[in-house]
Amino acid sequence: MLKHPLPRLDRDEEMRRHLLPFCRLQPGEIWRDPLGLHRVGCLDASSPKDVLSLCGNRRGVLAIHDPPYNFIGFQSQQVEEFVQWCRRVVDVTEELLRDDSSLYLWSGADQKQGFAPLPELMLMMRETGFQSRSLITMRNQRGYGTQRNWMSVRQELLYYIKGSPPFHPQYTDIPKKVKGYYKEVSGQLTENTDRGRSDTLRAGNVWIDVQQVFYRMEENVNGCYAQKPLQAISRIIAASSEPGDDVLDFFAHAGTTLLAAEMAGRRCLTMDIDPVYCEITIRRLEHYRRTGRTGWQNSNPFARELGQSEA
Numbered sequence: 582m583l584k585h586p587l588p589r590l591d592r593d594e595e596m597r598r599h600l601l602p603f604c605r606l607q608p609g610e611i612w613r614d615p616l617g618l619h620r621v622g623c624l625d626a627s628s629p630k631d632v633l634s635l636c637g638n639r640r641g642v643l644a645i646h647d648p649p650y651n652f653i654g655f656q657s658q659q660v661e662e663f664v665q666w667c668r669r670v671v672d673v674t675e676e677l678l679r680d681d682s683s684l685y686l687w688s689g690a691d692q693k694q695g696f697a698p699l700p701e702l703m704l705m706m707r708e709t710g711f712q713s714r715s716l717i718t719m720r721n722q723r724g725y726g727t728q729r730n731w732m733s734v735r736q737e738l739l740y741y742i743k744g745s746p747p748f749h750p751q752y753t754d755i756p757k758k759v760k761g762y763y764k765e766v767s768g769q770l771t772e773n774t775d776r777g778r779s780d781t782l783r784a785g786n787v788w789i790d791v792q793q794v795f796y797r798m799e800e801n802v803n804g805c806y807a808q809k810p811l812q813a814i815s816r817i818i819a820a821s822s823e824p825g826d827d828v829l830d831f832f833a834h835a836g837t838t839l840l841a842a843e844m845a846g847r848r849c850l851t852m853d854i855d856p857v858y859c860e861i862t863i864r865r866l867e868h869y870r871r872t873g874r875t876g877w878q879n880s881n882p883f884a885r886e887l888g889q890s891e892a
């Protein structure tokens with residue numbers, strides 16, 4: 582079995598010096614998909630000029646942003662700064678989204694620090710042109726704090742809309758087992774299972790069925806420290822966009838939104854400020870188109886350059 586783990590590529594200076602010459606994008610540059618579908622920019626999400634250069638005259642119907650909330654220590658002033666910074670990202674996103682569109686924002690909630698930055702982020706969002714729609718919680722499998730507190734396993738996902746965007750209910754693979762919620766419909770007593778449109782449970786706003794990414798999974802991308810599960814992003818895309826639509830993600834990292842968009846027949850406009858994560862994002866798409874694989878599991882995106890065998 583191949584095993585080529587990589588360190589966190591945002592922190593390991595030596596590895597970064599080694600890999601940067603293999604990264605196609607310099608800051609300010611944009612990669613355009615030869616098939617004419619997607620774009621990846623090495624750009625700053627909080628700069629309207631950068632975001633406009635990525636999007637050109639294309640407008641999204643859906644934005645899925647996962648800002649880097651772990652980079653601050655969550656002292657109150659830093660939370661304030663972080664949220665103001667997010668506000669700039671949200672404002673430019675609003676400009677780049679169509680009249681009827683959806684915005685999903687991932688957020689952490691530090692239970693040792695008054696759940697920052699979640700409440701601040703929610704209050705900030707009230708001041709924007711977006712309307713709150715749902716607060717989704719995704720259950721992680723790995724948690725922390727099991728002995729002296731409730732194990733922390735949650736990931737928050739804020740869902741906002743502008744206008745009246747499409748929404749397609751999504752279903753889990755979990756069978757509906759509990760019968761007996763009766764309701765009279767046209768004079769007939771019906772059971773909940775008769776009325777449902779599926780034999781499986783609808784994905785409501787608590788997602789317990791999404792497997793967190795870990796190294797044994799095909800979609801794992803070694804070197805990434807904050808990779809979201811493809812299943813979660815695919816669910817959002819299926820619920821809140823139509824085939825052919827443009828999907829925005831200004832924090833590409835492992836390129837999960839780009840890959841999910843490709844798989845669902847959508848077009849993705851994405852960026853990351855770090856050339857290494859831009860390169861990983863482009864390579865993940867190319868790797869998928871070449872092999873049908875969604876990640877590298879026990880290898881990594883730079884195996885060739887590092888003299889390791891490729892998966």
Ligand SMILES: C[S@@+](CC[C@H](N)C(=O)[O-])C[C@H]1O[C@@H](n2cnc3c(N)ncnc32)[C@H](O)[C@@H]1O
Pocket residue numbers: 624625626627647648649650805807808809810831832833834835836837838852853854855858
């Ligand atoms: C939490 S990760 C996103 C994870 C992504 N959703 C995934 O599934 O792989 C945040 C990313 O934002 C990038 N980033 C940080 N500041 C940025 C900025 N100003 N503009 C664009 N990207 C930025 C980081 O390099 C990091 O890759």
